[in-house]
Each structure stands twice: as C-alpha cells, then as structure tokens.
Amino acid sequence: MESRVVRTLLLVACLLPALVECRVRHYKFNVVVKNTTRLCQTKPIVTVNGGFPGPTVYAREGDNVLVKVVNHVKYNLSIHWHGIRQVRTGWADGPAYITQCPIQTGQTYTYNFTITGQRGTLLWHAHILWLRATVHGAIVILPKRGVPYPFPKPHKEVVVILAEWWNSDVEAVINTAMKSGAAPNVSDAHTINGHPGPLSNCSSQGGGGFKLEVESGKTYLLRIINAALNEELFFGVAGHPLTVVEVDATYNKPFTTTTVLIAPGQTTNVLLKADKSGGRYIAAASPFMDAPIAVDNATATALLHYTDTPSSSSVSTTFVSLPPLNATPVASKFMDSLRSLKKPPSSSLPRHSRVDHSLFITVGLGIFPCPTCTANNGSRVLAAMNNISFVMPTFNLLQAHYFNISGVFTDDFPAKPPTPFNYTQNPTPQNTSIVLSNGTRLYRLPFNSSVQVVLQDTGFISPENHPVHLHGFNFFVVGRGIGNFDPKKDPAKFNLVDPVERNTVGLPSGGWTAFRFIADNPGVWFMHCHLEIHTTWGLKMAFVVDNGKGPNQSLLPPPPDLPKC
Missing domain, CATH: 2.60.40.420 (Cupredoxins -  blue copper proteins)
Structure with a gap:
C-alpha cells in the first residue's frame, strides 16, 4: 500500500478574507502492516505510513494540527500525542477508553488540537495494547517565528x-x-x-x-x-x-x-x-x-x-x-542536575504555599491468587496505585464524564493509602488486604485547584523504577529522595525556586518523588507508569477536572467523528 505524509503546518491569520483562502494543512497517518528487513528477523509489524519509527510531526507553537488516522490493521488503535497539553481538547488526547473509544479496523478519526504555549520535542505513540512498540514517532514543535532558542542556534x-x-x-x-x-x-x-x-x-x-x-x-x-x-x-x-x-x-x-x-x-x-x-x-x-x-x-x-x-x-x-x-x-x-531555565511565575503552585489537594500515592507490584494461571503456583502479578489496581472500562471515561453517564467510573480514588505500612521494607509482608482492591476509580479536582502529588515506590516484590506520565498537564518536580517520604521533614527540602518542569517523571527505586501542578485544564486525564507491562498490570489512575466558570474554562463538545465503542 502506498501512503504519504501530507505535511505543513499552519496558518497565518486571514487578513483579507475576500482574497486569501485560509488553509489548515494536516497529516495523514495510514496504519498498515509492513514487512521489515532492518533487523534480524523479517516479519510483519504494525507501522504508520510504512515506517519504523513513524513520521515526524512538525509544528510551530500556536499551530492548529489535524491528523487523520486511517486504521488498516486487524487491531483497534488510538494515538496519543504525548506531552501535548490538549487545552480543552481532551477528545484528541488519545488513550483508548480514557478519552476516546479506539479506532476500529477500517475506520478513521481526525485528531484536532492547537499547540498552546509549548515548543520543543515530544512524541506520539499508540495508546492501546502494546502497539506502541512499533507505532511511534517524534513531534517537533518549533518556536513562534522570530523567537530564538535560549542557546546558540545549531547547525x-x-x-x-x-x-x-x-x-x-x-x-x-x-x-x-x-x-x-x-x-x-x-x-x-x-x-x-x-x-x-x-x-x-x-x-x-x-x-x-x-x-x-x-x-x-x-x-x-x-x-x-x-x-x-x-x-x-x-x-x-x-x-x-x-x-x-x-x-x-x-x-x-x-x-x-x-x-x-x-x-x-x-x-x-x-x-x-x-x-x-x-x-x-x-x-x-x-x-x-x-x-x-x-x-x-x-x-x-x-x-x-x-x-x-x-x-x-x-x-x-x-x-x-x-x-x-x-x-x-x-x-x-x-x-x-535538572533545573528550569526560568523561575516559575508567582501564579504557579511551586512558588506559593497553597495546596488545595495533597495526594500521597503508593506505587508498586504484588503477587495475587490466580487459579487459572499456570505460573507461580497459581498466582499472577498485579500493580496498583494506593492499593487499587485500575480496571480499564469498556466505555470512554471522558464521554461518560461529559454526558454524566453513571456506572462507568466512580470519583472516590483515595488521596492516601487506606492502610499505612513500611512502604520500602523489602521484602514487604505479603498482606493482600493491605495491597489490593480494584476498580475504575478517579480523583475529582475543581477547576484551577492546586495539586501536590507525592509518589512512593513500594517493595512488595522488589523496589523498582517507575516513569510516571500525567496526561493533560506539565508539572513541577519539587523533590525526590530514597526511602519512605517524611511529610514533616522532606517538604522543607523541596525546590520551590527552579524545579524542572516535565510531563513524565522517574520515581526512583525504593524512593519517592513529589510534583505540583494547577488543574486548569478540564477533562479526564490519565496518570500511569510508562513501563507498558506495569500499565497492563494496573498501575494507573485518572483525574477528572471539572469545568470552570469562565467562557474558556469548559471542555469543548466531542467531535462528530469521535469513535464509538
């Protein structure tokens, strides 16, 4: 199958509408199966436009980007624009069953979003099953015209x-x-x-x-x-x-x-x-x-x-x-060594003391009974945040939130572990009543509320690194350490002057990390470990952020081509 990338990126303002036709140029992603001979074994893999990695999406800060995804493979598919804030456009974020139902075989969906206040390097990837192994590529966002890099221009x-x-x-x-x-x-x-x-x-x-x-x-x-x-x-x-x-x-x-x-x-x-x-x-x-x-x-x-x-x-x-x-x-x-180039503005959370929602979230793995499993003497590995192994819904969470459909999720995700214990003791006592329940439980945030999250690694199987990604927001990493987080002593050592700003943070093995953000983007936003096996095992949760009261503080309506479950 021959496919091509239709590239170019937006748009100058249409100053003379009678003489100039405004055009939004876009990308087209054809998801296909392709044989590859680059590596030891020649075998078919799922690709975008026949390439591994897939095409680089180039844009400029302030651009509107449209990507039409056409699914030609046997798997359902969705594409996540990792790190794009998706301000009020959660329908374009991409995680399957969180902000959209997946694109079924033979179907299409156009992701439509504006790049607001961002420039630099990000990535796109499949956000369903393990397809991002080969379905991924780069996003390069150039600064606005006339705005230089804060370092000498490279050759x-x-x-x-x-x-x-x-x-x-x-x-x-x-x-x-x-x-x-x-x-x-x-x-x-x-x-x-x-x-x-x-x-x-x-x-x-x-x-x-x-x-x-x-x-x-x-x-x-x-x-x-x-x-x-x-x-x-x-x-x-x-x-x-x-x-x-x-x-x-x-x-x-x-x-x-x-x-x-x-x-x-x-x-x-x-x-x-x-x-x-x-x-x-x-x-x-x-x-x-x-x-x-x-x-x-x-x-x-x-x-x-x-x-x-x-x-x-x-x-x-x-x-x-x-x-x-x-x-x-x-x-x-x-x-x-990572520090922000500029101090965060006083209106952002790191530089003032008000925290509306303070969450302490344990992250880890455990071994649990599984009578049908053939390994580990009839047991299996599950993963949890605050003792809850996340159950993926069969209907789009964002759609359920927008239309107030009951029975899809609850908003009672706990702000701290139900039962405190020595989180980094290794081995941790295998008490499943402490470790695990399951459900599709979200944490609700009022619009523009300030949030602090402390992630704590646990050692039920073994302490382990966890790169945790938050959709819909950047956050400021204000602290990290080894061992159990001390809520009395450790906040005094937080970096509130020049903390690095990220969308994915590494939780150290046997330690903790703390970050802060402002919930100024309405919608449903996934947070999960970016090790795909941990996500599969249930190491994930989501925030639901309510609409604000202002004219530009509400989630936009869903697009007409939003995939159906």
Whole structure:
C-alpha cells in the first residue's frame, strides 16, 4: 500500500478574507502492516505510513494540527500525542477508553488540537495494547517565528528515537504472560532510529545502523526520545560531551554530561559540538535498572561520522563506555542536575504555599491468587496505585464524564493509602488486604485547584523504577529522595525556586518523588507508569477536572467523528 505524509503546518491569520483562502494543512497517518528487513528477523509489524519509527510531526507553537488516522490493521488503535497539553481538547488526547473509544479496523478519526504555549520535542505513540512498540514517532514543535532558542542556534537538528525490537508479535507476548501469570519476555534488541546498530549481530542488515554525518567545528541539536516499552535508557556519544538544554519540551538550565538518562515517554534535547578534526565515534543506548528485574541488556549503537573522514575500514572507530546496568549514582546525578531555565511565575503552585489537594500515592507490584494461571503456583502479578489496581472500562471515561453517564467510573480514588505500612521494607509482608482492591476509580479536582502529588515506590516484590506520565498537564518536580517520604521533614527540602518542569517523571527505586501542578485544564486525564507491562498490570489512575466558570474554562463538545465503542 502506498501512503504519504501530507505535511505543513499552519496558518497565518486571514487578513483579507475576500482574497486569501485560509488553509489548515494536516497529516495523514495510514496504519498498515509492513514487512521489515532492518533487523534480524523479517516479519510483519504494525507501522504508520510504512515506517519504523513513524513520521515526524512538525509544528510551530500556536499551530492548529489535524491528523487523520486511517486504521488498516486487524487491531483497534488510538494515538496519543504525548506531552501535548490538549487545552480543552481532551477528545484528541488519545488513550483508548480514557478519552476516546479506539479506532476500529477500517475506520478513521481526525485528531484536532492547537499547540498552546509549548515548543520543543515530544512524541506520539499508540495508546492501546502494546502497539506502541512499533507505532511511534517524534513531534517537533518549533518556536513562534522570530523567537530564538535560549542557546546558540545549531547547525542542524536531528531526531534520535530510542526503542526496543521484538522478534515476535508483542500482542502475543503480553497475552501469553497474562494467561500464565508470569512476567513477559523482554525485548530482543534496542534500536536507534529503527536500527540496532553496527555492533549488533544484525549489523549486515539495514546498512549497518543509523549514521549521523557531522562537520568539524559545527554544533548539532539532538532531539532524543525514549519510545521503548519497558526500559529506562542511558545514552552517550564517544568523545563528545552532551549539553542538556531541554527536557519534555521545556528549557532547562544547561549542563554538560557524558551520559543522558531518559525514561520511556521522556524527551531530552542536547547540544553536541563536533570538535574533533575527524574520525568515527560510536553513539549508544543501554538500559538502566537498579532492581533485580529482567531486562534486555543489549546495547544499541549508531555511528557519528565526520564528513571529511574516509569511509575506509582503515580509519579507527572510537567506542563509547556507558555506565553499568545498575549505575544508580549516575542516574541520580543526572536527575538532580535538572533545573528550569526560568523561575516559575508567582501564579504557579511551586512558588506559593497553597495546596488545595495533597495526594500521597503508593506505587508498586504484588503477587495475587490466580487459579487459572499456570505460573507461580497459581498466582499472577498485579500493580496498583494506593492499593487499587485500575480496571480499564469498556466505555470512554471522558464521554461518560461529559454526558454524566453513571456506572462507568466512580470519583472516590483515595488521596492516601487506606492502610499505612513500611512502604520500602523489602521484602514487604505479603498482606493482600493491605495491597489490593480494584476498580475504575478517579480523583475529582475543581477547576484551577492546586495539586501536590507525592509518589512512593513500594517493595512488595522488589523496589523498582517507575516513569510516571500525567496526561493533560506539565508539572513541577519539587523533590525526590530514597526511602519512605517524611511529610514533616522532606517538604522543607523541596525546590520551590527552579524545579524542572516535565510531563513524565522517574520515581526512583525504593524512593519517592513529589510534583505540583494547577488543574486548569478540564477533562479526564490519565496518570500511569510508562513501563507498558506495569500499565497492563494496573498501575494507573485518572483525574477528572471539572469545568470552570469562565467562557474558556469548559471542555469543548466531542467531535462528530469521535469513535464509538
């Protein structure tokens, strides 16, 4: 099937309506099954417009973006525009059964949203089942015309998408695991822009991997995205320090590092100065996991090649040394170095003391009875927030909220665990009455209320890293620590001056993290672990934000082509 991307992005104001026709240009996403020969096993995968990764969506701050998605595969599908705030346009957010019913086979849906107050690097991906393994791509939002970057303009900008490769159908992987009760198999390789790289066993395929051509003396902006299903990743380039200038489409105070830590769903922009006289240098991505959890330990590689260097095999290649799998000090140093470039305005929550809603949410996994499961002696793994394993509805939560349809969800998600315990004790006593209930329970927030969330890792199976993503909002990360959060001592150490602003935050293994935001966007907004296996097991919840009283403080009506369940 031949498909094309219809690109271009908006719109200048229509000053002469009698003479000028205003046009909103758009993207068309054809979701198709394509055979791929880039990697070790030739097999069909689900792709957008036939590419892995999918097409990059380019926009400019203030643009209106329309993406028509046509589903040609056997799976139901939805697309999430990860990090786009979707101000009053929750219908375009994308998580299946949260803000829309999925797009069924043979059906279409047009996502229609305006990029408000954002610029930088984000990503889009499938938000149903495990399809984001291959259905993902970059979003590049340029500043408004005439607005420069707060750093020297680079010679060139390059999208770098880190992901995983599976030599099997990912839906079969998770379905088998859910039936057995065991953890799923890990991926077979990591990739950089769709290739495992020249150092892998598949180096003869796909031209040896992704290659970045650079010129000596010039600076390059790398827009790095972690689209992996289940693993935080380290990234580095041999012989070239990286200056971090942006995370999750917000500018940070620049700092230089040899290793970037990036969790699934996060984005990081770095400046790389090509300050060598020539040569070839390896860039690499490898996993970070400081808990005894099985991961794909393969390293993906790419090649940075100076254009004045011959392609001869006689030219030596410089290799990169990334930290070991369990390098917690490296990960912590990176996260602690992140600070917002500008102080938040006084009207935003971090700089004043009023907190209308303070939530303490435990995050973790547990083993529970499952008589039909064949693994673990008739038990299975479930995940929970505040002891509740989230049950996915069969009807769109946002639609149920908008039309006040009862019986789809309740708004009684607890603001704290029903039963306090020693959260980071390992092993934690396996008391299921403490650990788990289930349901589709949301937490209700009045419009414009101020919210503080403290996420606490727990150790029922093992302490573990959790990258947690909040839809619909950016938030300020005001604190993090190891061990149990102390509500009397730890808030005194919060950073209320220049906290980093994000949409996805890493909860450290055996520790806690705190963030704040203003609930100024009406709708239903998902919050979940971005490790896909944890989401599948139930590590998720949602906020329902009521309409405000002002003329632009209410959720817009649903579009006429909203998919039906």
